[in-house]
Amino acid sequence: MHRFKITELGENAFWLRGDEREHLVRVLRLVPGDDIVGFDNTGAEYYATILKIEDKSVTCRILETSHPEVEAKTKVYLVAGLSKGEKMEWVIQKGTELGMSGLVPLRVKRAVMRLEGNKAVDRVERWQKIASEAAKQSHRVQEPKIFAVADWVELQKVLPANTQWLIPYEEEKTERLFTVLNSLAPLLPIALIIGPEGGFEPSEVTWAQEHLGAKSVSLGPRILRAETAALAATAMVLAHYGDLG
Numbered sequence: 001m002h003r004f005k006i007t008e009l010g011e012n013a014f015w016l017r018g019d020e021r022e023h024l025v026r027v028l029r030l031v032p033g034d035d036i037v038g039f040d041n042t043g044a045e046y047y048a049t050i051l052k053i054e055d056k057s058v059t060c061r062i063l064e065t066s067h068p069e070v071e072a073k074t075k076v077y078l079v080a081g082l083s084k085g086e087k088m089e090w091v092i093q094k095g096t097e098l099g100m101s102g103l104v105p106l107r108v109k110r111a112v113m114r115l116e117g118n119k120a121v122d123r124v125e126r127w128q129k130i131a132s133e134a135a136k137q138s139h140r141v142q143e144p145k146i147f148a149v150a151d152w153v154e155l156q157k158v159l160p161a162n163t164q165w166l167i168p169y170e171e172e173k174t175e176r177l178f179t180v181l182n183s184l185a186p187l188l189p190i191a192l193i194i195g196p197e198g199g200f201e202p203s204e205v206t207w208a209q210e211h212l213g214a215k216s217v218s219l220g221p222r223i224l225r226a227e228t229a230a231l232a233a234t235a236m237v238l239a240h241y242g243d244l245g
């Protein structure tokens with residue numbers, strides 16, 4: 001059953017416009033009478049049938065509304081030091097499947113790429129599309145948000161005020177992730193700050209500890225690639241809170 005992000009929700013109908021309409025008409029070639037599923041990032045899912053297809057919109061009649069328990073209860077945000085493009089895309093796709101709530105691309109000292117101005121806006125737009133597609137594929141009803149590329153000082157404004165900041169740091173030898181998680185109250189948003197291929201400058205870790213109250217944690221004695229660390233940490237946090245079944 002094909003899934004679509006609803007453009008406009010009515011009483012017992014919804015409409016698809018723009019890219020969602022194009023995908024339905026041109027790629028999937030669906031026709032009136034076909035059944036589809038719509039979601040609108042509120043946690044609800046709408047089983048519907050296509051009523052009519054016009055040149056700007058598709059009208060669908062809602063047959064059944066449900067609130068599937070598919071989203072993670074704990075909001076996990078990845079704060080990812082700018083890595084190579086395709087690595088970021090891979091982390092966004094896999095992080096979405098795992099259940100992350102959002103990703104903040106972070107400008108770090110040893111970043112592999114520089115993203116500024118329109119180039120940054122275009123790249124974030126592309127990353128949001130990847131997150132949206134992965135949300136559909138994994139039957140989520142909430143797309144993760146890809147935030148604008150941020151500097152360290154902007155992080156606090158971007159994520160919720162009660163976010164608990166964890167910074168998996170390759171030089172951290174003692175503090176274990178689970179020890180820190182056990183010390184936190186449940187259901188608080190968790191931000192995982194992951195370095196780029198080149199790792200963090202010690203001054204960045206200190207800054208995060210001082211300004212965000214970030215806790216430096218180890219992911220074990222082996223050095224993981226940035227993308228591996230991002231997904232391993234996400235999976236471990238979600239598993240810890242029972243959000244991976």
Ligand code: SAH
Binds near residue numbers: 167171193218219
């Ligand atoms: N270039 C560095 C490694 C950077 S790995 C080196 O070779 O030492 C990229 C990021 O993944 C790190 O900045 C950190 O956020 C995370 N990471 C990788 N392995 C880790 C580990 N064993 N413990 C904690 N974080 C780790």
